[in-house]
Amino acid sequence: DAGITQSPRHKVTETGTPVTLRCHQTENHRYMYWYRQDPGHGLRLIHYSYGVKDTDKGEVSDGYSVSRSKTEDFLLTLESATSSQTSVYFCAISESVGPGLETQYFGPGTRLLVL
Amino acid sequence: GENVEQHPSTLSVQEGDSAVIKCTYSDSASNYFPWYKQELGKRPQLIIDIRSNVGEKKDQRIAVTLNKTAKHFSLHITETQPEDSAVYFCAATGSGTASKLTFGTGTRLQVTL
Numbered sequence: 001d002a003g004i005t006q007s008p009r010h011k012v013t014e015t016g017t018p019v020t021l022r023c024h025q026t027e028n029h030r031y032m033y034w035y036r037q038d039p040g041h042g043l044r045l046i047h048y049s050y051g052v053k054d055t056d057k058g059e060v061s062d063g064y065s066v067s068r069s070k071t072e073d074f075l076l077t078l079e080s081a082t083s084s085q086t087s088v089y090f091c092a093i094s095e096s097v098g099p100g101l102e103t104q105y106f107g108p109g110t111r112l113l114v115l
Numbered sequence: 116g117e118n119v120e121q122h123p124s125t126l127s128v129q130e131g132d133s134a135v136i137k138c139t140y141s142d143s144a145s146n147y148f149p150w151y152k153q154e155l156g157k158r159p160q161l162i163i164d165i166r167s168n169v170g171e172k173k174d175q176r177i178a179v180t181l182n183k184t185a186k187h188f189s190l191h192i193t194e195t196q197p198e199d200s201a202v203y204f205c206a207a208t209g210s211g212t213a214s215k216l217t218f219g220t221g222t223r224l225q226v227t228l
Contacts, residue, residue, distance in 0.1 A: 031214065042121075042204055042218035043159065058215065059116065090158065094214055102147055102214040106158040 003027050004107035006091050012113045019078040021110050023091030025071075032074040033092040033104065034058075034066060036085075043090065049074055081114045088112070117142040119207050121219025128195050129227055136222045138205035139187040145207040147214060148188050150179060153202045153221075162203075163190070195226045 003026030013019050023032060031050055035043040035058075045058030047066040055066050063085060065077045078085055091107040118141040128134050140148075146167040151159035165172045165179045165188065172179050176195075181188040188207075192199055202223050206216040 033216075040220060042220045043206075043216075044218070045215055048215065059217075097214050102208070103149065103161055103164065104214060104216060106151075106160070108158050 004091060004093055004105060006089075006107040006110050008110060009108065010111045012115065013081050014115050015082055016080050019081050019112065019114075021076045021089055021091075021112070023074045023076070023107055025074075025093050027093060027095070027105075028071060029093040029095045030071075031094040031096070031104075032068065033094075034064075034074065034076045035090045035092065036060065036087040037090060037109075038087050046076065046089075081112075083114050086112060086114045117145060117207055117215075117217040119205060119217045119219045121205050121222060123222060124220065125223045125225070127225045127227060130195060130197060132195055134190075134192045134195055134199070134224055134226075136190045136203055136205070136224075137187060138189070138207075138219050139185075140207040140217075141186065142207070143183075143186065147208045148179070148181060149206050149216070150177075150190050151204045151206065151218075153204065155201075159204060192224075195224075197226050197228065200224055200226045 005024045007022045033048040034046040037043045044060045049055045049068040067075045089110045092104040094104045095101045121138045149164035152162045153159045176193045178191045202221045205219040208214045
């Protein structure tokens with residue numbers, strides 16, 4: 001497995017509270033991604049980063065924000081958690097977008113339950 | 116944006132038989148098509164990928180075919196084994212500043228003895 005860790009691995013929180021998930025990589029890859037996985041939906045892109053301080057929205061970005069102050073860390077914040085954000089969150093990294101370099105490697109995931 | 120449809124949602128085969136999973140995509144600019152395998156409680160792991168300038172790629176018992184004209188691609192697993200049982204996801208990425216993957220909804224493959 002690529003050097004990707006996610007923390008926490010499991011979290012239970014209450015509706016309305018802010019939550020921050022962390023993705024840490026040791027591969028020095030430029031691109032980082034946050035996905036959520038829900039039954040019947042596969043994996044859906046929330047936000048991604050193409051460099052330090054360079055981020056952009058994915059297809060399901062409402063209610064989420066991200067930050068990347070260092071190459072190795074990509075943070076996902078749920079500003080005010082809702083039950084619809086109960087999901088498994090995966091971070092992924094890729095070296096580049098060029099041929100042979102665009103493979104995305106996934107972290108172990110964070111299971112979030114919002115009560 | 117890109118839309119990826121995947122069929123079937125579940126597939127049961129006997130050990131030793133072949134399994135085929137099909138995906139269609141909507142964005143003709145998509146140029147990279149990976150397949151991921153996800154075992155229960157684990158992370159998705161890449162098993163094979165193909166770029167739009169190639170029609171077929173094979174790696175031991177796994178092969179992927181791509182039809183750009185029809186905008187569909189397929190995963191073929193031959194001589195299936197119990198350890199092939201998992202959920203398989205196809206994905207496609209178009210042009211842009213990052214490899215923004217759009218995933219299919221997954222196929223649960225069950226290989227029975």
